[in-house]
Amino acid sequence: MANFDNIVQEKDLQNDERISRYMQGKMNADEESAFMDELKNNTDLRNQAIAQARLIKGMKQVDEELKDAFRETDKQTIRSIANEAVGRKNRSIHWLAIAASIVFFVFVGFKSYDYYDTTSLGREYANTFPTSTIIRGETNADVDTELTILFNNVAEGKDLDNTTSRLATLWELSKQDTYNDYTDYAPYIGWNLAIGYLRNYEKDMALNVLTEMETIYDNETIIGKKVRELTKVIE
Known part of the structure; x- marks a missing residue:
């Protein structure tokens, strides 16, 4: 049992490190693409990412640019992802998860746009x-x-x-x-x-x-x- 707990803890630490590297823009293009694919299909990884999004929100790192990006985001997609993150039994937790999901996926959307915009400028010039x-x-x-x-x-x-x-x-x-x-x-x-x-x-x-x-x-x-x-x- 202890070995299983250690394996789970090590996996969580690895996921935390990967999420942190993504949010800091330290992944190369191939790593980032693989991470995004896994994020869509791995519920545990997605929930950890949402937890980190709560920290981002708590540190007030969501600015007007992110809010603008959210206005252009598919709200139904965000809502469905939030619904997957938690059950409907505890409504307060449910809405907290939705808020965290919005922060995270807005961040992802803006980061992806910023990455594209920055690297495109480099190619252009x-x-x-x-x-x-x-x-x-x-x-x-x-x-x-x-x-x-x-x-x-x-x-x-x-x-x-x-x-x-x-x-x-x-x-x-x-x-x-x-x-x-x-x-x-x-x-x-x-x-x-x-x-x-x-x-x-x-x-x-x-x-x-x-x-x-x-x-x-x-x-x-x-x-x-x-x-x-x-x-x-x-x-």
Whole structure:
């Protein structure tokens, strides 16, 4: 019996961790898709998610944007899911579950929209400065090769964790007062870093880079105009 209880407890902890990772946007696209499918078919997992939704509601994390999203949600679907979550014997619990379900599924709906919107922006702006127009083969060949690979990764949405990590290092290097191999590429390194963050659903990180670039590149420059345009869209 004790072993069974331990197995159940371990499973609950694993589910809590998965729900938390989803809500924090830490799942990749494949994990998120599998999680959403399981959420629809696994009553236990769904009930745990609803319990976490109560915490979200208690922490007042449901804002006007979520309420707007709810207005566009299929209310019958939410109602039927809430009905599955609890029986009809205790009406007060029943309505609490409905409220929690609304919070959770509104959150899911908005998060899904936000993910789509953020990554779509990354795709839209990824080719604003094509690699072929940036890399001209007139400087250090190793640097040119590395930047070509990194910029193409951003454009294609490949290996984004490692790509943004390397670009973040090169961004800091390119801004140093001492001239180096990356200095001339600084605006494009910063731009691709921001786009890489967007494509990887890291909007706050992208906004931090764009905000810094606004202080460096004047609105009269091409890069400066694009930076301000994208910043305004994100905000």
